[in-house]
Amino acid sequence: xxxxxxxxxxxxxxxxYVRQDCSLARALEVVGERWTLLIVRDALYGVRRFGHFxxxxxxxxxxxxxxxxxxxxAGVLEKRGGDYVITDTGRDLWPVVHAxxxxxxxNYSDQGPCRLFLHIPCGKRIDADGACPACGRxxxxxxxxMHPGPGLDPAxxxxxxxxxxxxxxxxxxxxx
Amino acid sequence: xxxxxxxxxxxxxxxxYVRQDCSLARALEVVGERWTLLIVRDALYGVRRFGHFxxxxxxxxxxxxxxxxxxxxAGVLEKRGGDYVITDTGRDLWPVVHAxxxxxxxNYSDQGPCRLFLHIPCGKRIDADGACPACGRxxxxxxxxMHPGPGLDPAxxxxxxxxxxxxxxxxxxxxx
DNA sequence: CACTCTAAGTTCAATGAACGAACTGCGTTG
DNA sequence: CAACGCAGTTCGTTCATTGAACTTAGAGTG
Numbered sequence: 001x002x003x004x005x006x007x008x009x010x011x012x013x014x015x016x017y018v019r020q021d022c023s024l025a026r027a028l029e030v031v032g033e034r035w036t037l038l039i040v041r042d043a044l045y046g047v048r049r050f051g052h053f054x055x056x057x058x059x060x061x062x063x064x065x066x067x068x069x070x071x072x073x074a075g076v077l078e079k080r081g082g083d084y085v086i087t088d089t090g091r092d093l094w095p096v097v098h099a100x101x102x103x104x105x106x107n108y109s110d111q112g113p114c115r116l117f118l119h120i121p122c123g124k125r126i127d128a129d130g131a132c133p134a135c136g137r138x139x140x141x142x143x144x145x146m147h148p149g150p151g152l153d154p155a156x157x158x159x160x161x162x163x164x165x166x167x168x169x170x171x172x173x174x175x176x
Numbered sequence: 177x178x179x180x181x182x183x184x185x186x187x188x189x190x191x192x193y194v195r196q197d198c199s200l201a202r203a204l205e206v207v208g209e210r211w212t213l214l215i216v217r218d219a220l221y222g223v224r225r226f227g228h229f230x231x232x233x234x235x236x237x238x239x240x241x242x243x244x245x246x247x248x249x250a251g252v253l254e255k256r257g258g259d260y261v262i263t264d265t266g267r268d269l270w271p272v273v274h275a276x277x278x279x280x281x282x283n284y285s286d287q288g289p290c291r292l293f294l295h296i297p298c299g300k301r302i303d304a305d306g307a308c309p310a311c312g313r314x315x316x317x318x319x320x321x322m323h324p325g326p327g328l329d330p331a332x333x334x335x336x337x338x339x340x341x342x343x344x345x346x347x348x349x350x351x352x
Numbered sequence: 353c354a355c356t357c358t359a360a361g362t363t364c365a366a367t368g369a370a371c372g373a374a375c376t377g378c379g380t381t382g
Numbered sequence: 383c384a385a386c387g388c389a390g391t392t393c394g395t396t397c398a399t400t401g402a403a404c405t406t407a408g409a410g411t412g
Binding site: 022023024025026027028029030031032033034037038041075089092093095096097099100101102103104105106107108109113114115128129130138151 | 198199200201202203204205206207208209210213214217251265268269271272273275276277278279280281282283284285289290291304305306314327
Binding site: 051061064 | 387388389391392
């Protein structure tokens with residue numbers, strides 16, 4: 001156990017979820033609130049600054065502030081100077097984020113996936129399980145490169161959306 | 177695309193999430209609200225009746241009613257008589273539920289996992305990726321048997337919690 | 353048929369969270 | 383010092399959640 005979920009004061013869902021005899025409930029205490037998983041996703045994509053999350057997610061400032069604090073307290077993010085950097089615990093959420101996004105693709109997207117993830121050594125798209133079809137194994141986050149997919153909305157022209165459309169490694173801080 | 181997320185009227189998160197150029201946002205429109213993923217989890221465990229969800233989750237009736245309706249509209253559940261049965265789209269969420277629960281186990285649980293999932297033919301616990309260490313492949317939901325784990329709270333004695341403590345296959349309707 | 357019991361679902365007032373706009377604090381730059 | 387941009391707080395409004403009470407529908411019984 002890396003971090004004490006019980007220490008999270010003022011967690012919205014805490015009181016009710018704690019009763020649930022399942023680790024899923026504990027996980028949802030941390031990443032189950034509105035906006036939280038989208039923040040984690042952006043952090044995995046390399047977003048690190050308050051203003052960048054703000055611009056890209058169009059989230060109210062107060063809520064973003066609260067969520068970032070909660071994620072730092074939970075050990076998912078770490079504050080380094082003015083940057084919010086994802087921790088190992090946070091990186092561990094990649095399979096969840098990826099699986100959920102692929103589920104969204106499969107079931108609720110006309111246009112196909114919004115983003116493609118390539119295994120850098122092999123150049124192949126990873127499959128729904130996060131495995132590379134060429135080398136057969138589940139690919140670690142660091143070996144993935146993100147490319148824009150057909151479902152991506154080209155109309156979004158804020159600097160962060162543009163930066164996230166240019167292919168780059170996951171976790172790599174985005175070029176402003 | 178199986179189901180039109182756009183048809184979901186009165187979805188709480190819809191208006192804001194739709195803008196997000198990511199399939200994750202679309203997925204969260206469906207399963208991102210409070211309680212929703214716990215309902216899906218229970219449905220995967222074999223819970224089917226309104227009153228059973230109610231007793232096991234200790235969720236307000238009004239919220240449960242709203243969530244079940246939304247999940248039916250989204251094609252995650254299907255209403256068969258008085259039962260809410262998980263669909264193929266819903267079963268597809270198993271990797272997400274499992275990955276998130278394992279993440280909760282690893283990072284926020286003292287006692288170890290609450291539930292163990294065994295690959296029935298092999299009898300081995302599946303790993304964090306959902307693969308069986310014996311046969312090496314990712315195990316389909318239907319071949320999994322759920323057993324209570326060390327982290328499970330033995331104090332919960334409502335009929336559903338008791339039924340979910342006796343080993344049984346996933347998706348198999350629980351014995352009341 | 354009336355009577356009752358139960359499970360499913362709605363309504364409602366009170367509470368709490370999210371929202372967006374305005375404001376504060378602060379370190380830089382001109 | 384003034385002006386600026388970024389980070390974060392405050393605040394009134396709006397919206398969702400909550401728990402309790404209530405309604406509806408169906409099944410079983412005398």
